[in-house]
Amino acid sequence: MSFKPLQDRVLIRRIEQEEKTAGGIIIPDTAQEKPMEGEVVACGPGARAETGKITPLDVKPGDRILFGKWSGTEVKIDGDDFVIMKESDLLGVVELEPRKRKKK
Numbered sequence: 001m002s003f004k005p006l007q008d009r010v011l012i013r014r015i016e017q018e019e020k021t022a023g024g025i026i027i028p029d030t031a032q033e034k035p036m037e038g039e040v041v042a043c044g045p046g047a048r049a050e051t052g053k054i055t056p057l058d059v060k061p062g063d064r065i066l067f068g069k070w071s072g073t074e075v076k077i078d079g080d081d082f083v084i085m086k087e088s089d090l091l092g093v094v095e096l097e098p099r100k101r102k103k104k
Helices: none
Strands: 009-014 037-043 064-067 073-077 080-086 090-094
Antiparallel strands (some): 037 064, 064 090
């Protein structure tokens, strides 16, 4: 099955967090919070302005994004869990940079 969001909605797959802390402590499933980071899987065409013109979205499939803890609607498509939310509910795009090496 394929799914295409309408208007300014975005389909997101949550990116699971590490099960260990930086100190090596393993966090059980019951104590873990829902991840607030995800990957954009599909986007709608954009929001329609009052003039009828479609304003394209700022995100595209493949972008890593941050969103609010309780934002969106959780859905299951073909057995996989996704979140659908409006672009205005997204907090930002995560741009990963290569780690800089310290000079000795």
